[in-house]
Amino acid sequence: MRTQVAIVGAGPAGLLLSQLLAARGVESVVVETRSQDYVLARIRAGILEQSSVEALRAAGVAARLEVEALPHRGIYLQWPGERHHLDFVDLVGRRVFVYGQTEVTKDLVSAREQAGQELHYEVHDTAVHDIETDHPSVTFTDVAGAVRRIGARAVVGCDGSFGPCRQAVPDRIRRTWERTYPYAWLGVLADVAPSTDELIYAWHPEGFAMHSMRSEQVSRFYLQVPADEELAEWPDDRIWEALSTRLGEGVDWSLTSGPVTEKSVLPMRSRVTSPMRHGSLFLAGDAAHIVPPTGAKGLNLAIADVALLAPALADLVLSGDSRRADDYSPTALRRVWRCTHFSWWMTTMLHQSGDDFDAELQRSQLRWVADSRAGAAGLAENYTGLPLPL
Numbered sequence: 001m002r003t004q005v006a007i008v009g010a011g012p013a014g015l016l017l018s019q020l021l022a023a024r025g026v027e028s029v030v031v032e033t034r035s036q037d038y039v040l041a042r043i044r045a046g047i048l049e050q051s052s053v054e055a056l057r058a059a060g061v062a063a064r065l066e067v068e069a070l071p072h073r074g075i076y077l078q079w080p081g082e083r084h085h086l087d088f089v090d091l092v093g094r095r096v097f098v099y100g101q102t103e104v105t106k107d108l109v110s111a112r113e114q115a116g117q118e119l120h121y122e123v124h125d126t127a128v129h130d131i132e133t134d135h136p137s138v139t140f141t142d143v144a145g146a147v148r149r150i151g152a153r154a155v156v157g158c159d160g161s162f163g164p165c166r167q168a169v170p171d172r173i174r175r176t177w178e179r180t181y182p183y184a185w186l187g188v189l190a191d192v193a194p195s196t197d198e199l200i201y202a203w204h205p206e207g208f209a210m211h212s213m214r215s216e217q218v219s220r221f222y223l224q225v226p227a228d229e230e231l232a233e234w235p236d237d238r239i240w241e242a243l244s245t246r247l248g249e250g251v252d253w254s255l256t257s258g259p260v261t262e263k264s265v266l267p268m269r270s271r272v273t274s275p276m277r278h279g280s281l282f283l284a285g286d287a288a289h290i291v292p293p294t295g296a297k298g299l300n301l302a303i304a305d306v307a308l309l310a311p312a313l314a315d316l317v318l319s320g321d322s323r324r325a326d327d328y329s330p331t332a333l334r335r336v337w338r339c340t341h342f343s344w345w346m347t348t349m350l351h352q353s354g355d356d357f358d359a360e361l362q363r364s365q366l367r368w369v370a371d372s373r374a375g376a377a378g379l380a381e382n383y384t385g386l387p388l389p390l
C-alpha cells in the first residue's frame with residue numbers, strides 16, 4: 001500500500017489528524033491494534049477547552065457536540081467547611097465544555113467512515129521503518145493474518161504510551177522525563193443526575209474527591225485511592241460513603257447516589273518524551289506525553305498537537321516545504337510542558353501525600369487560589385487552555 005501519511009493509532013489524535021489532513025487534500029491510512037468497539041468504549045476525561053471545541057468545529061466534526069456539550073463557566077474548589085466557586089468567564093473570559101472523549105471519538109469515527117477513510121482495526125506486530133529517510137513505512141499483520149506494508153512520506157505515532165512509535169526514536173536521541181505519583185484514582189460512572197451545577201474538586205484529609213458529569217443523567221466521580229488498590233476493596237456502598245464524606249463535609253450540600261455502571265482504577269503519572277519528531281516520524285498525543293488526569297488536559301493536548309501537525313504535514317507532503325514540520329516538536333513541547341506543570345500542580349495541591357506540613361501548605365495554597373483574584377485567574381487561564389503561541 002502507498003499513502004502520503006501513515007497514522008498509527010485510531011484514538012482521537014489519529015482520527016482527528018486524518019480528518020484534518022483530508023481537509024487539506026492529504027491522504028492517510030490509519031492502523032489500530034484494538035477493535036473499534038474497544039476504542040469506542042474507552043472511558044476518559046470529559047472536559048474540552050474552548051480551543052479544542054474550535055479545532056473540532058474547524059474539522060467539521062462538531063455538529064453533535066454543538067447540541068449536546070454542556071458549557072461550564074467555572075469549577076468549585078473545596079476543603080472541609082468551605083466551597084468556593086471560581087468563575088472562569090469572569091476571570092479570563094473563557095469557558096470549558098463537558099463532552100466525553102468517548103463521544104469525540106465516536107463523532108470522528110463516523111466522519112472518517114463517511115469519507116471512506118481506510119482504517120485497519122485489530123492489527124498486530126506494528127512496526128515503523130526507515131524513519132531517517134523520506135520514504136518511511138509501517139508494517140503490520142492485518143486482522144486476516146496477512147503481513148502488510150504502508151509506504152508513506154511521513155509516519156505519525158498516535159499510538160499512546162504503550163505503542164511502538166515512541167520507542168522507534170533512537171535511544172541516543174530520545175529523552176524522557178517521568179514522575180509516578182504514590183496514589184491512583186478510582187473512577188466511577190453512575191446513572192444519576194449530577195448533584196452539582198459545576199465540577200467539584202475537593203481536598204480532604206481522607207483523600208481527594210471529584211464530582212464530574214457526562215450529561216444531565218450521568219455523573220462521573222473520582223476518589224483518591226492507594227496506587228496499587230484492588231477494585232474489590234470498593235463495593236458501591238463504600239464508594240458512596242466516601243464520596244459523601246469527602247465532597248460534603250462541612251458544606252450544606254448532599255450527594256444523590258444511583259446505580260454504578262462502571263468503575264476502574266486509573267494510575268497517575270506524568271511523562272514527556274522529546275523530540276516529538278525524528279526524521280519522518282512524528283509523535284502526537286499520549287505517544288509523546290502523559291499527564292495525570294487532574295485538570296483534564298490529556299485530550300486537549302492531543303487535539304492541540306494534531307491541530308499544529310496537520311498543516312505542517314500538508315506543507316511537507318504537498319510542496320516539500322519542511323519549515324513547519326521542523327518547528328513542530330519545539331512548538332508543541334512548549335504547550336506540553338505548560339500542561340505538564342499545570343496537571344502536576346493541580347494533582348499535588350489536591351491529593352494527600354506526605355505529612356502534616358505538606359497538608360498545611362496545600363490548604364494555604366488552596367485558600368490563596370480561591371481568595372485571590374490573581375491566584376484564581378492563574379488556575380482559570382491554565383484550566384480553560386492558554387491560547388497559542390505559548
Ligand code: DHB
Nearest residue numbers: 045046212293294295296
Ligand atoms: C474529568 C476528569 C478530570 O480529570 C477533570 O479534571 C475533570 C473532569 C472527567 O472525567 O469528567
